[in-house]
Amino acid sequence: RGDSREAGAHWTEPGCRSCRCQEGRVLCGTVSCSVPCSHPLPVPPGGCCPTCAGCLHEGVARAEGEVFSPPDGNCSVCVCLAGNVSCLSPECPPGSCPSPSPSDCCSCQPGKCSFRGRTYPHGARFSPDGDGCTTCLCQGGEVECSFAPCPVLDCPQEQRLLRPGQCCSSCRDSPAPSDGSVSCRRTECLETCPHPIRIPGQCCPDCSAG
CATH class of the missing domain: 2.10.70 (Complement Module; domain 1)
Structure with missing residues (x-):
């Protein structure tokens, strides 16, 4: 095209043609692309x-x-x-996950709970004894239980009675002193156990769970 090129020169023509000057001749070909990615x-x-x-x-x-x-x-x-x-x-951890969430990236399912030979799904609330005194919750494969609160009793331990169908003890009916006076005494806890349960509102621990 009228341009002078030195021997061995390389250049690119429009249309992505690669040319070189070799022994007085111009040799052109399509540009070869080497893409290293x-x-x-x-x-x-x-x-x-x-x-x-x-x-x-x-x-x-x-x-x-x-x-x-x-x-x-x-x-x-x-x-x-x-x-x-x-x-x-x-x-993603194998097996169960603590809680389900639509936005979670892991396709795990919340764990079930086994308690006293029975299996409960995640989120289930149940009373293991069927009396409503103890309420348990299955949460991520773990069981958490809570006890029904009981009122403070103003009678000694030997005058307390747990009636059938009730969660809390009540005082036995006793005649009032004839002179109208009021007598008080410290509550004595008769039951002992290696793992007592302290229940708010009760003076003595609950040993029903052993």
């Missing part, structure tokens, strides 16, 4: 080859060093480095 950006305007100065991931251009999550919502975290996209998925 997995997610190159498309050919930029005026260029001939894709570029690894960023990433094209699932049709979306990402800048060099950008950290992003794929649009499919699988909770993976990806990064664009030198035209390559690397993704990491969350590590």
Whole structure:
């Protein structure tokens, strides 16, 4: 085209043709692109080859060093480095998980509870003795129980009576002193056990659980 080239010179002609001067002749061919990355950006305007100065991931251009999550919502975290996209998925613990959540990335199910030979689903409330005095909750494979609160009694231990169908003891009916006086005495706790349960409102521990 009228331009003088030195022997051995290489240059690119419009239309992405690569030319060289060899032994007084001009030899041209289509530009061969060697792309050393997995997610190159498309050919930029005026260029001939894709570029690894960023990433094209699932049709979306990402800048060099950008950290992003794929649009499919699988909770993976990806990064664009030198035209390559690397993704990491969350590590999910095996088996059960503490609580269900639609936004959780792990497909785990809340654990069931085994209590006194019976199995309860997560979130179940139950009374193990069927009397309503003790209420238990299955939470993530663990059982938590609470006891019905009882009122403070103003009678000594030997005058207290636990009637059938009741959760708390009550005082036996006793005649009032004939002279109208009031006598008081400290409550003596007769029952002992290695693991007493302290119940708010009661002076003596509950040994019914052993």
